[in-house]
Amino acid sequence: MPLWTIHHTPGFFTAEDKRELARSITDRYEKAGLPRFYVVVIFNETHSGDLYVGGEQTDVGLRVVIDHIARRAVDKDHRHRIAHWIKAILSPYLEAHDNPHWEFHVDETSEDLWMINGLIPPPMGSDAEKRWVAENAVSTY
Numbered sequence: 762m763p764l765w766t767i768h769h770t771p772g773f774f775t776a777e778d779k780r781e782l783a784r785s786i787t788d789r790y791e792k793a794g795l796p797r798f799y800v801v802v803i804f805n806e807t808h809s810g811d812l813y814v815g816g817e818q819t820d821v822g823l824r825v826v827i828d829h830i831a832r833r834a835v836d837k838d839h840r841h842r843i844a845h846w847i848k849a850i851l852s853p854y855l856e857a858h859d860n861p862h863w864e865f866h867v868d869e870t871s872e873d874l875w876m877i878n879g880l881i882p883p884p885m886g887s888d889a890e891k892r893w894v895a896e897n898a899v900s901t902y
């Protein structure tokens with residue numbers, strides 16, 4: 762499961778921006794073979810007075826925390842490709858602002874501590890996972 766928690770100052774995204782970004786993120790993971798419902802995107806508006814970088818208030822900022830659980834990058838080159846993809850997907854929203862502070866990081870979390878609707882997700886590439894992808898729904902296996 763990729764979980765994107767997007768902390769942002771007010772006005773950073775419109776409602777349509779949020780829908781478009783969440784769809785783009787989901788589309789990318791679907792292309793990698795994940796069920797769409799694995800992808801969760803949470804927008805967390807943070808008041809400018811509550812965002813500090815280097816001890817200073819930041820009026821226009823974006824901080825994205827991404828948890829990857831369903832898949833792991835195989836090596837440094839793969840991780841760099843992921844980082845560049847994330848930068849590319851965020852770039853149109855960053856360009857709409859004058860010099861915002863922005864950053865992201867990705868954690869790779871153990872899939873052994875993950876459940877969806879009370880089920881441990883099926884192994885990667887298994888028939889059960891393929892069914893989850895095709896049906897875009899959790900089912901017993």
